[in-house]
Amino acid sequence: xAPGRSRKRKIEDEEEEREAPPLAxxxxxxxxxxxxxxxxxxxxxxxxxxxxxxxFPRIEKVSIKPFVLRSQLYSSVMDRTQVDRELETxxxxxxxxxxKLNTGQDDHxxxxxxxxxxxxxxxxxxxxxxxxxxxxxFDWFKTHVIDTRLEPNISHDDLCSLLSLGGRVxxxxxxxxxxxxxxxxxxxxxxxxxxxxxxxxxVLKGLSQGRKELLGILSRKRYxxxxxxxLEKKRxxxxxxxxxxxxxxxxxxxxxxxxxxxxxxxxxxxKD
Amino acid sequence: MWKEIERRESGKIxxxxxxxxxxxxxxxxxxxxxxxxxxxxxxxSINSLQVDLTExxxxxxxxxxxxxxxxxxxxxxxxxxxxxxxxxKSILVLDKQHEEGHKYAVSxxxxxxxxxxxxxxxxxxxxxxxxxTNTTQMVMxxxxxxxxxxxxxxxxxxxxxxxAAGTEDVQVRLCDIASGAFAHTLSGHRDGVMTAQWxxxxxxxxxxxxxxxxxxxxxIRRAGCFRVLDQSHSQLGRRSPVLSRVxxxxxxxxxxxxxxxxxxxTGMALRKLSYGNGTKQVSAGKxxxxxxxxxxxxxxxxxxxxxxxxHYGAVTGLRVTEDGMYLLSTGSDSRLRLWDIKxxxxxxxxxxTVRLQxxxxxxxxxSPDSSHVFVPCMAxxxxxxxxxxxxxxxxxxxxxxxxxxxxxxxxxxxxxxxNDRQILVWSPFVSQEMEEEAALxxxxxxx
Numbered sequence: 097x098a099p100g101r102s103r104k105r106k107i108e109d110e111e112e113e114r115e116a117p118p119l120a121x122x123x124x125x126x127x128x129x130x131x132x133x134x135x136x137x138x139x140x141x142x143x144x145x146x147x148x149x150x151x152f153p154r155i156e157k158v159s160i161k162p163f164v165l166r167s168q169l170y171s172s173v174m175d176r177t178q179v180d181r182e183l184e185t186x187x188x189x190x191x192x193x194x195x196k197l198n199t200g201q202d203d204h205x206x207x208x209x210x211x212x213x214x215x216x217x218x219x220x221x222x223x224x225x226x227x228x229x230x231x232x233x234f235d236w237f238k239t240h241v242i243d244t245r246l247e248p249n250i251s252h253d254d255l256c257s258l259l260s261l262g263g264r265v266x267x268x269x270x271x272x273x274x275x276x277x278x279x280x281x282x283x284x285x286x287x288x289x290x291x292x293x294x295x296x297x298x299v300l301k302g303l304s305q306g307r308k309e310l311l312g313i314l315s316r317k318r319y320x321x322x323x324x325x326x327l328e329k330k331r332x333x334x335x336x337x338x339x340x341x342x343x344x345x346x347x348x349x350x351x352x353x354x355x356x357x358x359x360x361x362x363x364x365x366x367k368d
Numbered sequence: 369m370w371k372e373i374e375r376r377e378s379g380k381i382x383x384x385x386x387x388x389x390x391x392x393x394x395x396x397x398x399x400x401x402x403x404x405x406x407x408x409x410x411x412x413s414i415n416s417l418q419v420d421l422t423e424x425x426x427x428x429x430x431x432x433x434x435x436x437x438x439x440x441x442x443x444x445x446x447x448x449x450x451x452x453x454x455x456x457k458s459i460l461v462l463d464k465q466h467e468e469g470h471k472y473a474v475s476x477x478x479x480x481x482x483x484x485x486x487x488x489x490x491x492x493x494x495x496x497x498x499x500x501t502n503t504t505q506m507v508m509x510x511x512x513x514x515x516x517x518x519x520x521x522x523x524x525x526x527x528x529x530x531x532a533a534g535t536e537d538v539q540v541r542l543c544d545i546a547s548g549a550f551a552h553t554l555s556g557h558r559d560g561v562m563t564a565q566w567x568x569x570x571x572x573x574x575x576x577x578x579x580x581x582x583x584x585x586x587x588i589r590r591a592g593c594f595r596v597l598d599q600s601h602s603q604l605g606r607r608s609p610v611l612s613r614v615x616x617x618x619x620x621x622x623x624x625x626x627x628x629x630x631x632x633x634t635g636m637a638l639r640k641l642s643y644g645n646g647t648k649q650v651s652a653g654k655x656x657x658x659x660x661x662x663x664x665x666x667x668x669x670x671x672x673x674x675x676x677x678x679h680y681g682a683v684t685g686l687r688v689t690e691d692g693m694y695l696l697s698t699g700s701d702s703r704l705r706l707w708d709i710k711x712x713x714x715x716x717x718x719x720x721t722v723r724l725q726x727x728x729x730x731x732x733x734x735s736p737d738s739s740h741v742f743v744p745c746m747a748x749x750x751x752x753x754x755x756x757x758x759x760x761x762x763x764x765x766x767x768x769x770x771x772x773x774x775x776x777x778x779x780x781x782x783x784x785x786x787n788d789r790q791i792l793v794w795s796p797f798v799s800q801e802m803e804e805e806a807a808l809x810x811x812x813x814x815x
Contacts (some may be wrong), residue, residue, distance in 0.1 A: 176718035177757050181604045184716055202680055202701045247600045285675065350722035366722075 132328050132340050133361050136354075137172055141182035144172040145192070145206065153338040158298055159218060161211035166194075166204040168341070171348030187246055196248045196290055198280075199304045204248070207293060213238060219276045219294045233269035236262030237278060252287045255279070299336065306335025306342045311351060314365050321364035324354065388737060394780040394796035395740065395751075400765050401795040404444075406456045406783070410435050412473065414785035416731060417774045420479040421523055424778045428487055429785060430477035434470040435463035436489055438501070439791075441776070441783075460504060462489075468497070468506040475516055475729070481523045486545075488531055490516035496533055498545060510543045510550070514560070517729060520574075522566035530588070532574050534561030540576050542588060554586050556593050556671050562729045563685055567709075569692030577683030582676065583697055583707075592669045595712050597697075598676035599705065603713040605755075678714075679703060684724070685743075687732040696734065696741060700726035704743060704752070719757040721745055731772035733782070742782060744770035749784050749794075765792050 135151075138144040145164055152162030166183075173179045183206065186192045193212050197203040207215075220234045240258045241250070252270075259265045273279045277294035309332050314320055330339055343363065346352040353366040376386045408414065412433030419441065420426045427439045437458040444454035462469050470491040480486035480498075486507070490496045492515040498508040514536035521531055529545040540554040540561050559579035567573035567585075574586045584593040665672070679699025687696045688709070695707040704719040723746055724730065733742040740760055741752045749763040749770055763784065770786035782794040 170718075175756070176720060177716065177755075180716040180718045184602055184604060196680075202703060288675075350720070 131325060132343060133324050136344075136361070137174060139173070141169060141173055141179050142186065142191075144169055145186075145208075148172070148344070149208065149211075151340065153336070153341060155299065155336045157336075158295055160293070160295060160299060161207065161215045163195075163205045163207040163211075163293060163296075165345050165348075166206060167346075167348035168344040169206070169348065171344050190243075190246070193242070193246075193291070194248055195293055197300060199300050205293065205296075209242075212242075212293070215294055216276075216278060219278070223272075223276065228272070230266070230268050230272050232263065233259065233265075233272050234276065234278075236265075236269075237273060249282070249288055249290050250279075252289065255289065302335035302337055303342075303345075306332045306337055307346060307351075309334050310339065310342045310346060311365065314352070314363065319364075321355075321362050323359070324361040324363050327363055391737075391777075391780055392739065395735065396761070397797045398761065398763070398780070398782060398794045399797050400763075401781070401793040403452060403798070404441075404454050404456065404781075404793045404795060405448075406439055406441070406791040406793055407458070408785070408789060408791045409437055409458050409461050410789050413768075413771065413787035413789060414791065415474065415728070415771055416476045416478075417772045417783055417785050417791070418478055419774055419776050419783070420484045421481055422483055424776055426479070426484055427774075427783060427791075428477045428479055429791060430474040430489060431789070432473035433463065434472060434474055434491065434493075435461060436470075436474055436477050436487075436499075437461045438487075441781075441793075460501065462499070462504065466504070468509075470495070470497070476519045478519055478521060480545075481521050481525070488519055488521065490519040490533060492516065494535075496531060496543060498531075508545060508548055512541065513537045517560065517562045518564045520564045520566055522571050522574075524566070524568070524571040526571065528571070528588075532564045532566065532576070534564045534576055534578075536560040538578075540564065540574070540586070552588070554588070554593070555669075556584055556586075556596075557582060558675075559682075562682060565686045565688050565695075567692060568688045568690055575686060575688065575695065577678070577686045577697060579682040580677070581679045581681055581683060581699065583678040583683055583686070583695075584671070585709075591666060593671045596671060596674045596676045597678040597695075597707055597712055597714075599678050599714050600676075601713045602716050603708060603711060605715055605717075607708060607711055678705065678707075681726070684726065684728070685730040685732050687734055687741075689734050689738045690736050691738065694738065696732055698724055698730060698732065698743065700724070702726075704741070706754075717755060717757045719743070719752045720759050721750070725769050725771075728771055730770075731774070733773045733775035735775055736777045742773050742775055744773055744784065744786065746770070747786075749773050749782070763794055765794075766790065 138147065148164045148168060149162040169179050170176050187194055190209055192206050192208055195205045197205050216234060216238060220231055223231060236259045240261045241255065244258060245254065256265055259269060277292055279289045280292040282288045282290055314322055328339060332339055335342065347354060350366060352363050355362045355364055372386060372389065375381050376383065410431035410433060412431045414429050414431045416430045418428050425440060425442050427441050430436050438460040439456050439458050441456055445457045446455040447453065448455055464471065470489065470493050472492040474489050474491045477487060477489045480488065485501055486498055487501060488496060488498050494512045494514060494516065496510040496512060496516055496519055497506050500507050512533060512535050516533055516535050518534040519531055530551055531543040531545065533541045533543060538555065538557045538559060542551040544551045557578035557580060561576050561578045563577040565575045567575060572587050572589055574588055575583065577583045583597040585595040586593045678697060679701050681700035683697055683699050685698040693709060695709050696704065697707065698704050702721055702724045704721050706715045706717045708715055725746060730744050738754050741754055743750055743752065746769055747766050750759055751761040752758065753760050766784065766786050766788050768787040770784050773782060773784040775782050780796055783791055785791040
């Protein structure tokens with residue numbers, strides 16, 4: 097049993113090594129092999145956003161543009177109020193867009209506007225291949241709705257009136273937008289929609305499962321703590337996102353806390 | 369300490385500054401009191417605490433076993449531990465044995481704001497009772513349509529004696545003590561109303577927070593509410609002083625109401641639709657709105673259409689600052705938000721709360737100079753700095769969830785109570801130099 101397992105681990109390591117060089121060439125300003133300890137905190141929200149966007153893991157099956165979770169920003173910049181205010185100014189300047197996610201309490205994803213537009217374009221391309229009609233709804237969406245409505249939600253009436261600035265709107269257009277994944281119906285309020293990132297479903301599932309797995313790994317330890325350097329090298333079974341992503345997210349949302357020790361940072365499960 | 373007194377004496381610092389520095393130093397040294405103890409007779413979790421506003425002497429607590437108790441927090445009844453620990457027992461207890469007592473849990477008990485001769489209790493047995501403190505008799509009984517979650521009376525009121533009652537019904541009712549009847553009801557919420565606070569600057573303004581996540585401002589002289597707080601309307605910190613705002617308005621378009629676009633036509637259209645105007649918008653190829661806009665509403669009731677939410681979840685706690693300028697709200701999405709009342713915007717101060725209890729209303733406390741906020745977070749009480757949101761202190765002492773806290777500004781003491789049926793007192797640390805007294809031999813066996 098043991099030799100088989102070690103062989104599997106060797107194959108995994110080789111795969112990691114092969115993946116590492118392509119990543120290193122793509123990350124321009126930052127070295128992705130840099131340990132999380134060194135790149136844990138930044139001075140400015142925009143700098144943090146850009147670096148975390150560059151560090152976003154590449155997932156094979158789903159083509160998704162990088163997004164950053166709000167809790168990751170809280171763990172990276174010292175002052176949370178400053179993060180909130182800078183996000184607000186960036187949002188008003190239409191540099192980024194904020195989406196509310198359905199994975200638990202008050203999760204928000206931050207995405208650069210250019211990435212979002214590219215994501216919508218790739219969805220449109222896929223739908224064109226399937227030869228669906230009424231695709232001009234996405235153009236109307238891009239030009240009229242995203243530009244004017246900066247909040248993460250929109251009511252049905254507002255949506256229709258903004259889309260109608262592009263042309264005659266039918267129910268099929270709204271249905272198409274929902275099928276494309278850019279709009280999601282709210283559960284509590286039938287007349288309101290959340291803006292959403294298309295094809296993000298599997299990633300969100302991986303996000304919640306990865307969180308549970310990482311918290312489980314640490315809770316099973318005797319003292320519920322682990323050195324960050326050793327924790328970084330682990331790979332999560334249930335999540336396509338890398339462990340650095342989850343660590344930043346959990347530290348920012350308060351479930352984990354870091355303690356600095358003479359031999360480096362230690363990650364501990366926080367008692368409420 | 370002596371240097372401060374000397375500087376005050378010589379006039380280098382003004383008296384107000386001296387007092388505030390002393391108070392903030394005392395607040396920073398608060399810990400579980402080693403000289404004061406409140407003995408609680410309750411056998412159920414304690415839901416609300418209030419010290420009276422006139423003298424700051426009597427503490428009123430309401431519990432889930434239908435009991436209400438009054439304590440004197442300045443004069444103890446008994447001393448223990450060789451005179452070191454003051455025991456404050458209850459001077460008045462109202463429980464199920466009382467012939468007119470409540471039958472189910474009492475969710476809130478508040479003093480009559482003018483004097484301590486009356487107090488008002490609201491309970492899950494669908495009634496609000498007004499009691500005479502000295503004779504312990506019920507004076508008035510108001511029947512409510514559902515469980516009463518909160519009761520509030522305005523501390524500034526000189527021309528009315530209305531009790532605002534929030535129940536599991538969607539309407540907020542105003543009960544009049546002077547006449548013994550209901551004055552009127554305020555409709556607009558879409559779910560039960562969990563918290564209600566009167567404004568600290570205007571005796572006619574009531575602020576309510578509901579289980580639908582909305583915070584509404586009502587002027588009780590008019591129909592409908594005049595403002596609904598929306599969490600996406602935000603401003604960056606404090607509003608700028610008036611003069612700089614006026615000059616800024618002339619040059620740039622107003623960005624204070626965040627998130628609104630600047631293009632004229634669509635801006636007007638959006639604003640009209642979101643504030644629920646009855647007239648239909650005519651534009652090419654528009655799908656008719658699902659809600660029939662044919663029904664004509666009273667102009668004051670337009671606010672019913674406004675579905676903005678202040679929290680992603682129910683609003684569980686509200687508190688207005690003493691100067692009446694800011695409002696703090698907690699929600700079941702475990703967020704604490706600071707609102708600027710005049711502009712109605714979220715000031716985007718991020719308070720580091722991880723989890724807040726979601727099923728019950730919690731009572732916050734704010735220090736009078738608006739420097740610290742005390743929030744019950746599960747089994748501990750955290751003090752946050754008001755404008756930066758950083759955790760200033762954590763008070764861990766309760767065994768179970770804390771429901772309510774009250775900050776007494778006279779002595780800089782914090783009273784907290786929760787599901788473990790205890791009322792704990794947190795007071796500034798004063799070193800005990802009375803060990804000599806305790807060394808006196810008080811044993812009663814013969815030598």
